[in-house]
Amino acid sequence: MHSHNYRIPEPFKHQVFVLIGNSASAVDISRDIAGHAKEVHVAGSSNAADTFIKQPGYSNLWMHSMIDRVHEDGSVVFQNGKTILVDVIMHCTGYKYHYPFLETNGSVTVDDNRVGTLYKDVFPPALAPYLSFIGIPSQVSPFRLFELQSKWISGVSSGRIILPSKEDMMKDIKYFYATVEAQGIPKRYTHRTQFEYNDWLASQCGCSETEQWRKEMYLTTGVRKRAHPETYRDEWEDHHLVSQAYHDFSLYTLTCNM
Known part of the structure; x- marks a missing residue:
């Protein structure tokens, strides 16, 4: 999400905000809020423990290390040692995959935010092609990716595109998981993918690769x-x-x- 047009309620205009997160939503929201709030502080787990940086172009926006603790009086202590009295804490930490409405007898599970077991982030082999997922990949440019996923699923559902056997899909998934592990990528980041994945989907659907x-x-x-x-x-x-x-x-x- 990149185009946030938040109307800051009048009582908030002179308050101090802390945003937790360091990706696209936190970046955009913090800058929108900074035009109205008294102060905005952004805490990111990927920042070094001593991080304390005023953001260029702003007089009231700072980047911090992660929060160490929060006290009942509203004061927030960061890992960099700074203590700020805060009015609002906003979580911009993404989301967790959760499917309480699905009964799959273990065919689809969520482990440390990895949805498994899915072939190419879409089909669980045991239930393919009858169950499929659109929109699992995270931290991507979504629109073209979701369009191609939809076209692939439509092609499979119509019989125009044939999936590999369940055994071959499982082999592909196990190889992919092994590659992720060998590269030292945390399990929770399994679904981060972009242009190579888009181009693979396009090849399945008979579409052109990403320009x-x-x-x-x-x-x-x-x-x-x-x-x-x-x-x-x-x-x-x-x-x-x-x-x-x-x-x-x-x-x-x-x-x-x-």
């Missing part, structure tokens, strides 16, 4: 967010990529009208 300009736009935005967090949403240097996108869109339109 190079789209990849560059995505990656450039990430670089600018880290280098210029105060302006990355408002200033761009990708006009050459936009022209490439317009060219591709014109070809798509032409093809659709033929």
Whole structure:
């Protein structure tokens, strides 16, 4: 989520906020709030224990290490030793996968936020193709990914696309899990995937791979967010990529009208 337009209630306009989290939602929400609140402090578990940085472009926004403890009087103590008297603590820590409405006899489980066992994050082999998931991957650019997942599921459901055998799907899953473990990636980050996965889905559906300009736009935005967090949403240097996108869109339109 990247476009947050929060209306700060009048009583909050002179209050102190702490946001827990250091990803896209925390970045965007903290900057929206900073235009109204007295102070905004962002605590991230990925920050070093001594982190205490005023964010460029803001006089009231700081980045901290993680929270060490919170007292009943509302004071928050960070790992960097700073103590702040806080009015609001907001969690921007993502979400946990939870499917209490599914009865699968163990075919689908959640272990440290890994949803398993799923072939390519979509099909549980024991229940494929009758059960499938759209939207499991996290921390991705979602729209194209979810579109391709939907097309793949539709193709499988119609019989146009044939899944591997249950045994082969399980072999693929076990190999993938072993690769994740060998790379030292925590289990809870199993579902982080992006363009390589998109291109695999596209190949299954007979669609084109992700355009190079789209990849560059995505990656450039990430670089600018880290280098210029105060302006990355408002200033761009990708006009050459936009022209490439317009060219591709014109070809798509032409093809659709033929």
